[in-house]
Amino acid sequence: MAESLAVDVAKRQVRRGRLTISRSVGQRTVTYFLLFFISILVIVPLMWAFAASFTPNDKVFQYVFPFSWRALFPVDFTLEAYRSLFLEEGFTRPVVNTLILGFSTVILSGVTNALAGFAFARFDFRGKDLLFGIVLLTFMIPGEVTMIPLYIVVSRLGLVNTWTVLIVPGLANSLIIFLFRQFFAEIPQDLIDAARVDGASWLKVFTSIVLPMSKPVLITASLLLFLGQWNSFFWPLLVAPDPRLRVVQVAVSYAYEEHQTLWNQLLAGSIMAAFVPILLVLPFQRYYVSGLVGSGLKE
Amino acid sequence: MTVRKIGYTRVSIARWVPYLFLLPAFILLFAFRIAPALAGFREALYAHNLSPVKRTFVGWENFAHIFRDPIFWKSLRITLVFSLVTNPLQTALALALAILANQRVRGISLFRSIYLLPVVISINVTSTIWGLLLHKDAGMINGILVQLGLPRQPFLLSPDQALWTIIGIISWVGVPYWMMFFLAGLQGIPETLYEAAAIDGAGAWQCFRHITLPLLRRVIAFVLISDTVVNLFLFAPVWILTRGGPQLSTNLLMYDAYRRGFVWGDMGSSAAMMMILLVIAAIAVAVEFLVLRTREE
Numbered sequence: 025m026a027e028s029l030a031v032d033v034a035k036r037q038v039r040r041g042r043l044t045i046s047r048s049v050g051q052r053t054v055t056y057f058l059l060f061f062i063s064i065l066v067i068v069p070l071m072w073a074f075a076a077s078f079t080p081n082d083k084v085f086q087y088v089f090p091f092s093w094r095a096l097f098p099v100d101f102t103l104e105a106y107r108s109l110f111l112e113e114g115f116t117r118p119v120v121n122t123l124i125l126g127f128s129t130v131i132l133s134g135v136t137n138a139l140a141g142f143a144f145a146r147f148d149f150r151g152k153d154l155l156f157g158i159v160l161l162t163f164m165i166p167g168e169v170t171m172i173p174l175y176i177v178v179s180r181l182g183l184v185n186t187w188t189v190l191i192v193p194g195l196a197n198s199l200i201i202f203l204f205r206q207f208f209a210e211i212p213q214d215l216i217d218a219a220r221v222d223g224a225s226w227l228k229v230f231t232s233i234v235l236p237m238s239k240p241v242l243i244t245a246s247l248l249l250f251l252g253q254w255n256s257f258f259w260p261l262l263v264a265p266d267p268r269l270r271v272v273q274v275a276v277s278y279a280y281e282e283h284q285t286l287w288n289q290l291l292a293g294s295i296m297a298a299f300v301p302i303l304l305v306l307p308f309q310r311y312y313v314s315g316l317v318g319s320g321l322k323e
Numbered sequence: 324m325t326v327r328k329i330g331y332t333r334v335s336i337a338r339w340v341p342y343l344f345l346l347p348a349f350i351l352l353f354a355f356r357i358a359p360a361l362a363g364f365r366e367a368l369y370a371h372n373l374s375p376v377k378r379t380f381v382g383w384e385n386f387a388h389i390f391r392d393p394i395f396w397k398s399l400r401i402t403l404v405f406s407l408v409t410n411p412l413q414t415a416l417a418l419a420l421a422i423l424a425n426q427r428v429r430g431i432s433l434f435r436s437i438y439l440l441p442v443v444i445s446i447n448v449t450s451t452i453w454g455l456l457l458h459k460d461a462g463m464i465n466g467i468l469v470q471l472g473l474p475r476q477p478f479l480l481s482p483d484q485a486l487w488t489i490i491g492i493i494s495w496v497g498v499p500y501w502m503m504f505f506l507a508g509l510q511g512i513p514e515t516l517y518e519a520a521a522i523d524g525a526g527a528w529q530c531f532r533h534i535t536l537p538l539l540r541r542v543i544a545f546v547l548i549s550d551t552v553v554n555l556f557l558f559a560p561v562w563i564l565t566r567g568g569p570q571l572s573t574n575l576l577m578y579d580a581y582r583r584g585f586v587w588g589d590m591g592s593s594a595a596m597m598m599i600l601l602v603i604a605a606i607a608v609a610v611e612f613l614v615l616r617t618r619e620e
Contacts, residue, residue, distance in 0.1 A: 055426050059434045062420065065495070066437050070444075072463060073452045091466035140348035147341035155345065162356045168556040168577060169601055170356055172584060172593050173363035176371070196351035226340045255445035257559060262585070277447045277563055287455065294448045301443040306436060313439070317507045 070298075071096045077105050077292040084287040105288035106296075115293060117268065118275035125190055125271065126253040130246045133195045137245070138238075140196075141204025142230055146216065163198035168258065175262050185266040193259070194252070200245050202319035207241035208234065244315035247308055251301050272297045367598050371590035378591070385595035394571065395579070395596075401486065402555065402576045406607065409490050410551045416498045417546060418539070421505030422531075435506075438499045446496065450563040453492045454479065479564055482572040489560050489573055497553075501546045508542035509535070544615040548608050555604050576600050 076084045078098040087095035109115045143149075144156055174193060183189045211234060219229045235242075257273040264270065270278070276293045279286075305312045367385055369378040389395045424435050441449065456463045457478040465475045478488045516534050525533070536543075558577045561567060567574035567582060574582075577600060584593025 052428060055423065055428055058423055059426075059428075059431075062423070063434060063437045066440055066499075069452055069456055069463075070440065072456070085461040088463045089461050089466035089469065091463060091470045095463065095466070136347045136351065139344045143341045143344035147344075149338075149341040152341075155349070158349075158352070158357070162352055164552070165356065165360060166552055166556045166604075168558060169363065169597060170359040172580065172590075172597055173366050174355065174359040176366055176590055176594070177359060177362060192351070193355040196348045196355065198352075201348060226337075226344070230344075251443065257445060257447050273445050273447050276451060290451065291455070294451050298444040298448045301445070302440060305439065305443045309436060309439060312443075313503050313507075317503050 068096065073291045074295055075099075077288055077295045078102060079288055080104060081286060081288045084291075105286075105292040108286075109289050109292045109296070113279070113289070113293075114267075115275060115296070118270045118272045119296070121269060122254055122272040125187075126250040128191055129194065129253045130249045132191065133197055133200065133249050134242070134245055136195050137197055137200040138204045138235075139230070140201045141206075142208050142234065144201070144205045145208035146211075159198045159201055162196075163202070171259060171262060178263055183263075185264050185269055187269070189263045190260060190269070190271070194256075197249070197252075199316075199319055200249065203241060203245055203248075203315055206319060207238060211237070240311065243308060244311040247304060247312055248315050251304065251312075254297075254300055363594050363597055363601075367591060367595035369591050371588070381591065385591045386599070389592060389595055389599070394574070397571060398574045398576050398579045401572065401574060402603075405486060405490065405575060406551060406554060409494070409554050410547060412490075413494055413497045413501060413550055413554075414543065414547045416494065417501035418505045418543070420498055420502040421509055422535075424502060424506055425509045438502065440499075441496045442500045442503070444496075446493075446559040447563055449496055450492065450560040453495070454564045457488060480569055482568075482570045485565055485569055485573045489565070492560055492564075493554070493557065497550065501550060504542055504546055505539065508539045512538050540615070544612070547615070548611050551607050551611060552604055555600060555607065576603070 072088070072095055075096055075098045078101050079086075080100055080102050081104075083099040086099055087093075140159075144152070144159075178184060178189055178193075215233055216229055219233050220226075224232070253271075255273060256271065257277070260269075260271045260274050261277070265274070276290075276297050279290050279293050366378075368380060368382055370381045370385065371378045420438070424431065424438060457465075459465065459475060459477050459480055462478075464478070469475060477484060479485050512535065516538075517530055520530050520534060556577050557575055558581060561573050561575055561578040562581070565573045567578050576596065580593050580596035580600060583596060584590045
């Protein structure tokens with residue numbers, strides 16, 4: 025009995041193996057080759073940038089032209105680029121600015137959009153479809169469309185170069201609303217009913233019942249919101265070019281202009297700017313991907 | 324404040340609680356997404372003359388001025404060529420990459436993680452690094468070409484190559500990004516369909532044409548349309564690497580709109596350009612939507 029079960033399982037596994045596209049050793053080799061080749065396309069540029077940021081400036085291109093694999097490793101390992109970046113160029117300032125912006129956005133935007141998502145998920149009310157349609161519409165309009173008119177309005181209000189203008193406009197985020205809505209829709213009605221029968225206000229239901237069981241969506245939303253702020257470039261460029269208020273991405277792009285020949289420093293800044301997203305997303309990949317794909321596709 | 328009625332087994336909702344929950348988000352959406360979009364229409368009808376504060380009503384003059392400008396027409400042509408090439412190309416490559424990344428081989432999740440890297444890095448870091456890699460005399464790409472015995476290429480410095488180079492750079496980011504969507508779509512297709520087809524003797528290509536493609540139709544449409552919109556508003560690589568050049572060969576409409584406003588101080592024209600771009604995007608989306616809907620397999 026057990027033996028025939030094992031045989032069945034084995035047969036099914038063999039059949040499964042044959043039915044995915046990579047069947048034979050030959051096809052599997054091709055698959056690995058392709059996977060590897062594309063990985064090279066992704067990794068080599070990043071490896072060079074990483075290595076070059078630890079190389080003295082005059083040696084940055086040493087093995088690049090003509091090309092040799094040694095270009096992917098630091099020549100004469102040195103921290104001078106990073107030291108100069110932080111101590112002389114004051115790169116710490118943009119980093120700190122962006123961290124503050126990131127955390128504030130996660131909290132403020134998270135709350136705002138979670139409340140909205142909850143409303144769409146758990147209530148029925150007049151105008152619900154219309155209001156949701158509006159959220160959908162704002163999702164489809166790319167950010168750049170509103171940026172230039174918004175800049176005009178903002179500068180007329182004298183809000184250029186303020187913390188407010190960097191945080192507030194981006195707080196309402198349709199994608200995040202979708203995210204919360206999807207998640208909150210899955211909460212069993214009984215839990216909420218029980219709390220309401222006990223006399224809890226909706227706010228209490230939200231904060232004491234729903235939120236504590238929302239860890240996955242909170243992780244996803246926080247990740248997306250923080251990265252959105254960390255990687256944000258165009259808007260801060262327009263409205264906060266002041267060196268004291270600069271964000272990381274703007275600082276890096278200015279470095280490209282102002283210090284075109286300090287390659288290793290430029291790359292050090294770029295690596296710093298890229299490091300944080302990589303560090304945050306890799307362990308939480310599933311959350312990140314499902315957040316972007318799941319909510320975007322379903323709506 | 325709110326009237327609460329606690330029922331027995333049915334709980335009733337005070338009428339305006341939902342609206343209260345929605346209030347913060349909607350105030351913000353109106354103020355910072357909808358109102359500016361509408362304001363964009365309005366600002367396009369004014370001349371701002373170096374100051375966003377003082378402006379004079381000029382009606383359609385901004386638009387007329389743009390339509391008389393040969394630079395606009397060149398920009399329009401470049402943007403259309405760019406769109407027609409990039410969007411189908413990126414969509415197809417993303418689908419191909421997703422099929423590859425969906426293979427059940429050992430270590431596939433490592434490769435998927437690697438393919439995620441270009442997506443999480445910001446666009447301007449990507450542009451900066453690739454800008455250095457594509458340098459005419461010291462860039463790695465030319466280094467490799469020379470090593471292979473091929474001639475050096477000017478890439479971003481050549482009016483003929485610059486646009487294609489930018490397409491290449493944004494595809495380095497875009498293809499993995501859209502691949503995520505296709506991968507999710509592929510993973511939603513039940514194994515049993517392929518099993519049944521294999522029993523009937525179907526080959527890989529037939530499986531693709533008759534199972535995969537039809538079931539992915541909605542995802543393909545979503546990716547193609549979203550990619551179209553995103554690419555029409557492409558700005559960062561152009562601003563960082565070429566500033567619209569060389570010789571305006573990468574002067575895409577979005578960059579041109581930015582230039583008119585922030586380099587030449589003509590905010591009215593800038594807003595007008597954005598409106599034109601918005602109309603183009605709406606038309607492109609409508610066309611793609613209709614084309615992809617009527618194809619019933």
